[in-house]
Amino acid sequence: MASAIFTKKFREEATCSICLKLMTEPVSIDCGHSYCRICILGLSGNRSSETSSPGTFHCPQCQKSFKRDSLRPNKQLENIIETIKDTEHERLCEKHGEQLHLFCEDDGQFICLCCERSPQHKGHVTALVEYACQHYREQLWKAVRKLSVTRMKYIQLRKDTTLKITSWKEKINHEKERIHSEFKSLHTFLNQEEELYMCRLKKEKEQKLSKLQDILAHLDDKLQELENHIQELDKKSQSSAQNLLQDIKDTLSRKSAIYVETPEDVSLEMHTVCNVPALYLNVRRVLKHYQDNVTLDPKTAHPDLCLSDNRRTVAYKGSILMYQNPGGFSVLSCILGRECFTSGRHYFEVDVQVGVEWGVGVCLENVPRDIDIVREPQSGFWAIRLRKDKSCLVLTSPQISLPLRDQPQIVGIILDCEAGLVSFYNATSHSHLYTFPTASFSHALRPYFEVYPFSSLSLISSNK
Structure with a gap:
């Protein structure tokens, strides 16, 4: 009952004395009275000729003067009006005609005080609508937070899937280039x-x-x-x-x-x-037509490397030489082939079965041999390398990991000087490993070999 009286009192205070309705966009004038913005502007416009002073008007209730540009929005009253409207929109109990101030947790419905005392809701858990609303608002917030976490997971999954799509397209393009x-x-x-x-x-x-x-x-x-x-x-x-x-x-x-x-x-x-x-x-049979009888050049060998008498096998034996070859590698445990290639097509095969780590390929004849240089095409190296973990890398920048179906026992290297191509084959399975992008060779090229501890490399002789 008290709530109804207060609501009625608030409505009277919020009613415009000009249009006799709840104010719309309420504004206050100098005397403190408030009106609908449109109503007071319309009234001052109609009475402008009656005023003794141009631009000055009188309050309809107290007749105090005010100026048109002194109108100011009454936000507090506007909020009260919105509350009154919300209150008036509340439903009444169909059975008792009372306001539905309670919420029955058991039945999940709004009830009035009379309903709470009725046998229908006897023993049910009830709460004021405001409290029940706050409780369930918190539950909704928790649900929103939980769904937001789920949403973020979906966003991350979508991001990961997008990255996979990009990665897959790049992988397919790379494979297309390799096949081509x-x-x-x-x-x-x-x-x-x-x-x-x-x-x-x-x-x-x-x-x-x-x-x-x-x-x-x-x-x-x-x-x-x-x-x-x-x-x-x-x-x-x-x-x-x-x-x-x-x-x-x-x-x-x-x-x-x-x-x-x-x-x-x-x-x-x-x-x-x-x-x-x-x-x-049989690709290997085709390649055999270009095979050269490559031998190793002892003058380029690192001091830790040992060569066989026929100059076809090199092994890592540790520091066995008492001196350093003037033209040999002093930092990298490498050695070059004796042959120089400047034109035509050349093919040679390397037995890589012995050992756990190796590198093979070709390099420019004039690469530095007394520093720890990064092996990549920009430095004059076109090579691949097997690491201790059995992963095979293409020595580029950045390095490319080669997926191997079978670890090669014999690696074939084909060099096409005119076309600017260096390709690697698994000579055992007759499968292609990798072809470097087309290059322009500035100097003569020589076979290149990296030998690591507990490893050795052997050159396979041509049957020509």
Whole structure:
């Protein structure tokens, strides 16, 4: 009851005396009375001619003067009006006509005081709407916080998935480039193989055609000779008896002694045979055509390295030399091949089975050998390296990790000086490992080998 009285009193204070409704955008004037903004502006506009002083108006309630530009918003009253509106919008109990000030926790519904005392809600847990609202507001906040955490997890998952998509696209693009590079190299090899076999086939064709054409010319000569004999005998047979019988026996004996000379049998079997599918299936066989018998250069060896007598095997033995080669590596445990490559295509194979860590490739002949230089193409190195943890790295900046299906036992290195390509193959499984991006070599290139403790490398001889 008291609440209704207070609500009524607040409504009377918040009612505009001009429009007799709850004020809209309430403003106060100098005397302290408040009105709807639109109402007081409309009233002052209509009475502007009645005022003794231009721009001065009178309050409808107390007749005190005010100026139009002195109107100021009454935010406090505006908030009270909003509260009154919210209160008036509250529902009343359909059964008792009372305001629903309570909330029944058991039934989850608003009830009035009469409802609380009724048998329907006897023994139920009830609370004032304000308290129940605060309690459930806190529960909602907790739920919001919990959902916000879940939302952040989903945002992170989405971010991770986006990164995976980007990474996957980059991986696919890298694989496309690798496949393109590998097929480009294979196409080059196959084109050269085609030219080689075509050259051989052309040579074989010319050799046999020459023999057959010689036989054909000889047969033409024999046919002409026979034609001459036939004409001679035919002419003699038609001559007079004296001419016919003259030396007849000698003529018949001489002409009848002509026999057919069988020419040399030239076989049409081709000796130049190219099994194209086999070339596709055996890349190593193709590469073998370019294989060089690479040997090691002891003058470039680090003091901890030991070479075999045939200069094809190098092992890490620790400090066994008492002196440092003037042109050798003094910091990196490396050694170079004796051969220098400036043009053409070159292939060599390295047995890497012995040991747990190694590096192979090519490098510029003039790379520094007395400092700890970073091995990468910008420094003149094109190499790959196996680490102790069995991971294989491409020595670039940054380094690239190579996924290995099988750890290579023999690594093949192909260098194409004109094309500017350096490629690596697992010669055991005939699979491509990596091809460096196209480069322009400024100096001669030499085979390059890194040897680490408990490891050795062996060069495989060509069968050419």
